[in-house]
Amino acid sequence: MNINVISLFPEIIESSLKGLTGKAFTKNHAQLNLIKLKEFSTNTYGSVDDTPYGGGEGMLIGIEPLEKSLNSIEKKGHVVNLSPQGKLFNQNKAIEFASLKNITLICGRYEGIDQRFIDNYVDEELSIGDYILSGGEIAASVVIDSILRNIPGVIGNEDSVAKDSHSSGRLKGHSYTKPSDFNGLKVPEILLSGDHKKIEEWKIANSLWVTKQKRPDLFKQIQLSEKEVILLRDYENQLKQNEQ
Numbered sequence: 732m733n734i735n736v737i738s739l740f741p742e743i744i745e746s747s748l749k750g751l752t753g754k755a756f757t758k759n760h761a762q763l764n765l766i767k768l769k770e771f772s773t774n775t776y777g778s779v780d781d782t783p784y785g786g787g788e789g790m791l792i793g794i795e796p797l798e799k800s801l802n803s804i805e806k807k808g809h810v811v812n813l814s815p816q817g818k819l820f821n822q823n824k825a826i827e828f829a830s831l832k833n834i835t836l837i838c839g840r841y842e843g844i845d846q847r848f849i850d851n852y853v854d855e856e857l858s859i860g861d862y863i864l865s866g867g868e869i870a871a872s873v874v875i876d877s878i879l880r881n882i883p884g885v886i887g888n889e890d891s892v893a894k895d896s897h898s899s900g901r902l903k904g905h906s907y908t909k910p911s912d913f914n915g916l917k918v919p920e921i922l923l924s925g926d927h928k929k930i931e932e933w934k935i936a937n938s939l940w941v942t943k944q945k946r947p948d949l950f951k952q953i954q955l956s957e958k959e960v961i962l963l964r965d966y967e968n969q970l971k972q973n974e975q
């Protein structure tokens with residue numbers, strides 16, 4: 732996969748993509764093409780921003796450098812503008828993007844970018860949350876990291892990606908590691924039993940229960956199978972008994 736990013740500060744993106752997902756680039760699962768917007772300035776000062784028509788606060792990135800930088804990319808693919816006004820980015824989007832051959836992310840700065848560029852060159856606007864960042868670079872890093880995790884081969888254990896929270900519309904649930912007893916704080920007994928079927932059923936029930944507690948909005952959307960309804964009911968009954 733080829734990921735292009737147009738940005739005033741591409742070094743922010745470069746420095747944030749290290750470690751596990753950074754290996755996606757060294758192992759050629761994906762290529763990162765960082766385009767420095769400043770190099771496409773159309774004036775003698777080397778700037779890419781200007782004051783907004785009609786007045787108002789701050790500066791806007793102009794359409795000309797944006798258009799030039801976009802045209803410099805050989806394989807643009809799907810063009811995404813990162814914006815707090817976009818649809819919320821989520822795991823389904825990350826999975827969808829991971830199957831693309833080419834994608835281009837546009838990072839705004841200041842008060843944002845000229846609307847004509849959005850209207851005429853952008854396929855989709857995405858936000859990483861209902862808050863304002865100073866620039867699109869951190870949002871681009873978030874989007875790229877989550878795309879890379881969904882490219883087959885990037886994460887060694889693909890099962891772990893499939894079972895991650897949000898991959899199937901539910902949260903993963905509780906996880907424990909050694910020691911099994913820390914000053915009387917014990918790991919649920921079933922996980923130490925060695926009974927694989929019972930452990931798997933506990934994990935399903937626990938994942939559903941955690942989703943119901945933490946994200947009732949997600950839980951409402953899950954189509955529970957008959958078996959899952961029973962597993963969750965038994966799990967909740969067990970919790971009630973433990974409380975008595």
Ligand code: SAM
Pocket residue numbers: 813814815816837838839840841842843844857858859860861862863864865866867868870
């Ligand atoms: N004035 C704009 C508004 O109110 O919609 C906000 C501009 S923001 C300070 C500058 C840039 O940061 C945006 O163009 C966008 O690229 C990026 N940005 C800020 N918040 C974001 C978010 N929640 N998700 C994605 N990108 C964001």
